[in-house]
Amino acid sequence: MRKLTWFNTVSLTLGFAFLYIPIVILVIYSFNKSKLVTVWGGFSPKWYGELLQNQAFLDAAKVTLQVGVVSSTLATVLGTMAAFVIVRGGRFYGRTLFSGMIYAPLVMPEVITGLSLLLLFIAIGMDRGVMTIVLAHATFSMCYVSVVVSSRLVSFDQSLEEAAQDLGCTPWDAFKSVTLPIIAPAVFSGWLLAFTLSLDDLVIASFTSGPASTTLPIKIFSSVRLGVSPEINALSTIMIALVTVGVVTASIVSKRAIAQQKRDEQMAEQ
């Protein structure tokens, strides 16, 4: 049997402490009354108030959300198509190039992706702004979406689609009413991943954004370079809270669904 040795217990404790203490400190200091980030001046939520008054941050947040929603939706459509091409496309001219282009952005340093896209936008004379960030984000995150969706597609029983056609569906109808509902969880995780990547991206956005389209990470980066600020702590806390609630909820929901499925299957066999 497996059991925890004292060594395991110590390494788990220290490991998770290492992972979470910096975040916890960040959250605690976002409620610090003092402007000096290293001195505890008592509890106060005032930095959250100031943050909400800061128009530059609010504007950047708006741009970030716009870019995130549009680019991840585009990336999901393109990435799902690409997943179908990879898994089901069979042979076609330039297949190797295609799969190369799908996987390369996963290992490509962001500086290079950003630089190359910027040079393209300049070469074709496209003004930098929200649109160019959306195109850039959609391009690199579609590759992540296609990895997520294609791993689901590989295990998809293709006879389900054949059954649908056998029962009178056109291929497109079969995709819509059978394939898509079944792979929907994977497509949704792909979207979520693309959205997170977009919200998180600093480097590519820095290359492809214009003066009027500053995203939140760019804004954070430029103020952080000047040192720690309690406003950024407050902003970070909000973002961490949103993500934590989202991830914890999702994992509880999926855990329940799996448990329910197991119970159902046991019942059915009796």
Next chain:
Amino acid sequence: MTINPAFAPWLDPQAKPIIDFQSVTKNYGDFTAIDNIDLKIYPREFFALLGPSGCGKTTLMRMLAGFETATKGTILIDGQDMADVPAHKRAVNMMFQSYALFPHLSVADNIAFGLKRSDMPKSEIGGRVDEMLRLVQLGKFAKRKPHQLSGGQRQRVALARALAKGPKLLLLDEPLGALDKKLRHETQFELMDIQEKTGTTFVIVTHDQEEAMTVASRIAVMDHGRLAQVDTPDRVYEVPNSVYVADFIGDVNIIRGAVGSVDSDIADLKWSEGAAPIRALAGPDLKPGARAAFAVRPEKVGISQSEPTDMHNRVQGRVEDIAYLGNMSMYFVRLADGTLVKAQVANVRRISRRGITWDDQVWLSWTDTAGIILPD
């Protein structure tokens, strides 16, 4: 097993086939999956495609469903050329090996799936679904999802879904393969029952010869993309047309040799120096002197301690092994030339009363019509 001896449309030259394969070939690159097949299947038949995996039986079925197209030749269903008819426009439904039940839909919605895409008025769909649920005895399970059903129940949902649209032709791809043995036997009879009730033509693909024998009106035994034999189960078993078929269906003794004389329906096989030739039914295409094999079922071989002088076919040997199978015993007898012959005897008496045991010298014998001589 032919249920109704009068039902034999394949013998009637006037009968119109529902399926007609005309010189159909299917290639995948260099590999020939189907090799120039001609085959007619008639309405209301329960037709089995039987063969080992890779023999082309599934490809043949998928061509009927419209998931594969023939490389050469024509496939007619009800007299209509199917070459340009896509799967979703065919009045053919299929029950998949994996059942392919839609996991996101309830049992009732699975059954209604095809109906919603037909010209059936919405108001009638519910009634039809109930009817199908009754047919497969799943009325209580209408609202369940597939993962909440047992294997046998899923199999019945798949059947109900495939039958819901009232297809002319139902294709069943290894329909019982995922069930355990006991359930499989019960379900075989259910399938036959439903086939008779609905009057649908069934084409079943299976690798299980017992299953094919039980359910089918005719069996096509396939080998490497060709039809080895197409006939009723009893004829495939009793008069196989090749060693391959004889060997594939049931248990058989094969004795190899050369053809002696050939009469109209009886032939001689010279098989061992100094032994009398075996006399048996003559298979197709026998030429004197050609290589041939004698095939006889173990249950048609008699075993005795004294020489059965009244039988023409009799050989002596030594009992090498006895397998006690409860209702019967199988004797493995080694002949003088080294051939091993199996003889099966029904255990009508208690075990202690039977005289033959290990290492006994015994006589094996069979009638002239018990076995068949086939080209080898």
Next chain:
Amino acid sequence: MNVSRKFLIGVPYVWLLILFLIPFLIVFKIALSDYAVSIPPYAPTLDLANGWQGILDLLSGLDFENFAFLLDDDLYWKAYLSSVQIAATATLLTLLVGFPIAYGMVNAPDEWRPSLMMLVILPFWTSFLIRVYAWIGILSNEGLLNSFLLWLGVISEPLIILNTNIAVYIGIVYTYLPFMILPIYASLEKLDASLLEAAQDLGCTRIGAFWAVTVHLAKPGIIAGCFLVFIPALGEVVIPSLLGGSRTLMIGKVLWEEFFSNRDWTVASAVAIILLLILVIPIVLFQRNEQKQREAGQ
């Protein structure tokens, strides 16, 4: 059927050609161009109005001068070498931190494991930038770590950690730790506990069995984890910019500064090309490792 298949392949294909391959070729082309005080700041530019002559003019104007410049100036050499050295050291440190955590997770009771797993993945979903930023407040001279150590009396004056390579190591280990833990955990999870007992039964000491069985079986996960940390760490920009000092040389940061501060696009492009060439080796090795795993799995 055929039209829809063409559409399905065509749309993502054309998208990637325009937004991935062509930009990449442009980088290559600019790396071979000369710096010019103009807009855009490089020459020659492609003049398609002149047809074939335009393309020939362009080709004759390209050369490897920028690469020669990179060879001459030892700033770039040092940046490449120190990037590799920093990424490799940080990868090794991540392995030393990550392996015991993964090993502890595998030995944890079954009902804890999903939660532990979630705790490892959770930081991945939170902003990278914020996670790096969190360390500034901890590592700075008057930061929490120094205050704590001073209060304990372990040190008498603040340690200088922020803006040194040590801070960069900490940053890389911290942000890429999940990439190390997950593949190691995945390969250790398959480990059958009876193997360890069998090894001990056959005369191994406990530590010997741990080495011969556990570490050996985790090797594919360790290799995968190391590549997953090393490859992105090599091109890292944010960590050296925020935690590193002016003397921290990492090639991603050099490229960034060359582009945004010096505005020398031709040198930035040449730096990018060389960075990519350096990355090709670990990427190919990683691919081969994955391929081997897949084949072994079948």
